[in-house]
Amino acid sequence: MTVSKTAEKSSEKSGEATKGRKDASEPQGPGSAEALQLGELSEQLGYVLKRAQLKVFENFLRCMASLQLTPAQFSVLLLVEKNPGRNQTEIASTLGILRPNFVALLDNLESRDLCARIRSTNDRRSHILMLTDKGKAVLARAKKLVATKHEARLNDLLGQANREALIAMLSKVASEF
Amino acid sequence: MTVSKTAEKSSEKSGEATKGRKDASEPQGPGSAEALQLGELSEQLGYVLKRAQLKVFENFLRCMASLQLTPAQFSVLLLVEKNPGRNQTEIASTLGILRPNFVALLDNLESRDLCARIRSTNDRRSHILMLTDKGKAVLARAKKLVATKHEARLNDLLGQANREALIAMLSKVASEF
DNA sequence: TATTGTTATACTCTATAACTATA
DNA sequence: TATAGTTATAGAGTATAACAATA
Numbered sequence: 001m002t003v004s005k006t007a008e009k010s011s012e013k014s015g016e017a018t019k020g021r022k023d024a025s026e027p028q029g030p031g032s033a034e035a036l037q038l039g040e041l042s043e044q045l046g047y048v049l050k051r052a053q054l055k056v057f058e059n060f061l062r063c064m065a066s067l068q069l070t071p072a073q074f075s076v077l078l079l080v081e082k083n084p085g086r087n088q089t090e091i092a093s094t095l096g097i098l099r100p101n102f103v104a105l106l107d108n109l110e111s112r113d114l115c116a117r118i119r120s121t122n123d124r125r126s127h128i129l130m131l132t133d134k135g136k137a138v139l140a141r142a143k144k145l146v147a148t149k150h151e152a153r154l155n156d157l158l159g160q161a162n163r164e165a166l167i168a169m170l171s172k173v174a175s176e177f
Numbered sequence: 178m179t180v181s182k183t184a185e186k187s188s189e190k191s192g193e194a195t196k197g198r199k200d201a202s203e204p205q206g207p208g209s210a211e212a213l214q215l216g217e218l219s220e221q222l223g224y225v226l227k228r229a230q231l232k233v234f235e236n237f238l239r240c241m242a243s244l245q246l247t248p249a250q251f252s253v254l255l256l257v258e259k260n261p262g263r264n265q266t267e268i269a270s271t272l273g274i275l276r277p278n279f280v281a282l283l284d285n286l287e288s289r290d291l292c293a294r295i296r297s298t299n300d301r302r303s304h305i306l307m308l309t310d311k312g313k314a315v316l317a318r319a320k321k322l323v324a325t326k327h328e329a330r331l332n333d334l335l336g337q338a339n340r341e342a343l344i345a346m347l348s349k350v351a352s353e354f
Numbered sequence: 355t356a357t358t359g360t361t362a363t364a365c366t367c368t369a370t371a372a373c374t375a376t377a
Numbered sequence: 378t379a380t381a382g383t384t385a386t387a388g389a390g391t392a393t394a395a396c397a398a399t400a
Contacts, residue, residue, distance in 0.1 A: 036271045039259035040320070045331055046233045046248045048344055051273070051351035053226045059354055060223050071223045072367095082216035089381060094213045096228070101368065103383060117382095125376045125381040143217070154222055157353055158346060166350075167225055169335055169343045174228035176334055177236055249390095266358065278391065280360060294359095302358040302399045 063149040067142050072097070073109060074146070077139045080115060080129045087126040088117075114138055240326040244319050249274070250286060251323070254316045257292060257306045264303040265294075291315055 041047050060071050069077070072095075079091055092102035106129075109115040114135035120126040131139065154163050218224050237248050246254070249272075256268055269279035283306075286292040291312035297303040308316065331340050 036256065036260045036263060036267060038271075039255060041252055041255050041259075042348060043344060044252070044255075044323075045328060045344065045347075046230070046237050047252055048347040048351055049226070049230045049233055050248070052347040052354070053223070053230045054273075055351055055354045056223045056226055071227070075218055075221070075224055078216060078218050078221075079213065082218075083213045086213060087381075090213060094215070096231075098369065099382070100370085100384075120381095123377070123381080125374095127382070146221070151222060153354065154350070157349060162346060166343070166346045167220060167222060169339060170222075170225040170229040171219060172334060173331070173343075174225055174232055177229070177232045177330065264358075275392065276359070277361080277393085300358080300400070304359070 059153065060146070060150055063145050064142060067138060067145065069138075069142055072105060074139075074142055076105065076109065077114065077131065077135060077142070081131050081136065081139055084130050085128050087120065087128055089126075091129055109135070236330065237323075237327055240322050241319060244315060244322065246315075246319055249282060251316075251319055253282065253286065254291065254308065254312060254319070258308050258313065258316055261307050262305050264297065264305055266303075268306055286312070 057071055060074075064070075064074070075095055076091065079094060080086070083091070088102055088106065089099055092099050097105070106115065106117065110117060113132050116130050116132050116135075117127040118130060120128050151163075154166075158166060234248055237251075241247075241251070252272055253268065256271060257263070260268070265279055265283065266276055269276050274282070283292065283294065287294060290309050293307050293309050293312075294304040295307060297305045328340075331343075335343060
């Protein structure tokens with residue numbers, strides 16, 4: 001939550017650092033020593049992807065502040081709801097979370113009574129995962145917040161058609177790149 | 178470099194864990210206990226964005242293996258080349274890197290003789306940044322690798338027009354979301 | 355007093371090895 | 378022996394406070 005704006009501070013000060021400049025023959029009006037040229041960076045897939053992802057996660061956290069759910073926690077609740085009765089390994093690996101790292105995440109959800117581990121009777125090594133009633137209720141509220149505050153914002157920004165195109169392209173990149 | 182595939186291992190083993198299931202009344206053929214349903218997750222902006230970003234960074238690292246450049250290092254070289262004579266604070270903040278964290282990154286580039294810190298004569302607190310000749314040469318090679326191996330792959334996957342549309346939408350999300 | 359680069363530090367994510375209890 | 382969950386641990390990435398030199 002302390003993430004937001006830390007990268008915009010250095011502004012009005014040295015207005016004559018034209019000494020280290022080399023052959024920068026861009027059309028620069030007087031007093032333009034502040035703004036840096038991003039250049040090819042703004043066309044780099046990885047760069048814009050990372051910046052966009054940070055912004056989106058930041059917005060997600062703000063939208064979910066009342067429920068205290070991170071993107072990772074939300075994805076676990078969604079996946080367990082859709083696939084009740086699966087074990088930790090299955091849920092974790094589907095989300096790209098390593099099993100050791102999934103333990104603390106689950107401990108958190110379980111301590112908040114959102115999710116339950118149930119020892120499987122078939123294979124007593126496994127912990128079957130299920131949402132609690134509270135977990136189902138919280139997830140329902142979370143979905144509403146995401147839809148109305150988070151995803152709706154993307155619609156406002158890009159329009160319905162572009163929003164769908166963006167998701168589709170990102171899915172393709174995620175699975176085939 | 179040890180990042181790649183760690184999350185896809187649990188596959189052929191328990192084919193009869195159909196006991197913990199509750200009211201999963203999806204059309205499931207026999208022996209379909211392996212694949213989980215992603216459900217709404219596959220439509221979640223943050224989810225696909227993060228997955229895509231990981232894939233793209235992974236591919237970037239593979240493409241750059243011969244030059245040993247990370248996405249962050251590449252972005253610093255690009256920005257310093259485009260804006261020679263700027264100081265650490267300016268370069269770092271433009272990239273969203275905090276000044277304390279920029280020190281080690283620069284130490285690395287400087288130790289490899291790709292970038293140089295030059296004490297400013299105007300303001301002796303500042304370190305002006307410039308690419309060395311080797312840094313310029315390495316960056317030129319890096320750009321070629323990125324263009325031919327990395328960005329070209331996106332063209333193959335989405336097509337030129339869609340690639341440009343994707344970058345444009347991500348830029349918009351990054352700056353306006 | 356304020357700013358630049360820096361150190362120290364902490365917290366989150368991510369990754370691997372190894373333990374235990376089961377199979 | 379192999380697997381599920383767990384612990385311990387290490388490494389990145391990211392965040393803040395505070396210091397020395399300089400303004």
